[in-house]
Amino acid sequence: MYKWTSFVGAIAVSVLASVSASHAQSNDSLTDIKTRGTLRVGMADSVPSQSKNPNTDQWEGYNVDMAQNLAGQLGVKLEIVDASWSTLIPGLVAGQYDIAMSDLFATPKRAQTVAFTNAYMSLGFSWVVRADFPGDDAGKLNETSITIANLSGGAMGDVIRKYAPKAKIKEVASDNVFSPHLEVASGRADATLMDHYNNLQFLKQEGGKKVRILGGDVQFQQTPMAYAVRPGDQRLLNFLNTWIAYNQTTGLSEELRRKWYGF
């Protein structure tokens, strides 16, 4: 969910884009979408936010319903462009789609590469530790003897460094959101930090028997999630912010959150 992207890749694509003036991206995607008659949305797999059903090969999830609503509001057709977490932002910068509608945590660091909309939802984090980790005090994670697994490119790295600056951080580069959990379950790390929803999902499965959530059900640092557009795409950004605020007043956001996240 939070394995976001290779910023290096995004920067390389930006450089490529800037040297190729003949095919430079328009700064007014809203007009382009209306002229084209199609809204192109980039998505990377993450349950329950947006994921391709392996059996039907169709996208489904919170952001898929949202994207359909967005296309309806614009009066255009929806086209979902498949991306992976590694290619989501480079694909946006390269103009393969107009918006990245995936559950991206909006952080100041990331906002230097893309333009984020206002938050459409927020999720809290929780610590997953070895089942035999002593006690429920998160302060014990801030020790030099502790190894914390972090999904590279995710938003959690900064949070881990904030709460446990002394701990050793083990970067795990993978498109599988549960890779850091497996590091903990296999004893190669003492803990990992992930959004509470995914942590609960992992705990239900076989590998989850070797880990537990620190403090039982303690979530902290509610972090906003937002959609991303290309920097400078101001008209589209303004439109999306109006649309997000409107969905919150009509109750659509809440209805879809209950449908897909169950809370």
Add this chain to the structure above:
Amino acid sequence: MFSILTDLLPDFLLRYWPALVSGALVSLKFLAWAIAIGFPAGMGIAVIQLNGPALLRLPVIALVEMVRNTPLLVQLWWIHFAIPILFGARSSPEVSAAIGLALSSACYFSENIRGGLLALPEGQREAATGLGIGRWCLWTRILLPQAIIDTLPASANTVLSFFKATSILSVIAVPELMMTAMRISSRTADPIGVLTTMTLIYAVLGGGIAFALRRLEAALMLRSRR
């Protein structure tokens, strides 16, 4: 009886086996594409490298070296993002993957075949020229068939390498076996079970391909024994 069997199988396998079959077929489809395009193109590239005009030879050598000395992952990234920017044409993950695999396999096959051509005795060419055999006939009827058969073990290795390399396509979201397994893993939160199943599928398919290639090798070697 059937219910005992299904009770033993993990839940994700019962729910998502069609997806795993489909993912494996996509992997095999891209392998077939890499061979179907890469092998004939590789023959052409090998001949150009050894016997082509300098104007064509130098760019082809540069291309082969470029492809052989860079990782397929990097090439796929470049193709997937450079094409839309440089040429203004949108490229789907499947199209980028097809271009990347065909290009890469052509270069690898060409090196195998070039090695086979270089190993042939120089006297064959001289004899053919002395007998008045034309260049087209010399290459297509005498040199290339021998070189291809002699280098079959190396080419079989290349085929197996490209079968495994199809898993790299998951990075640009091609729905092959690896990508499908990752999707099922996210949905079921059971990475251990799903990744073990995926490994077994790769092992069975890879073993099958290796077996088929050995049979093909033996059959062709027998026919061409000289």
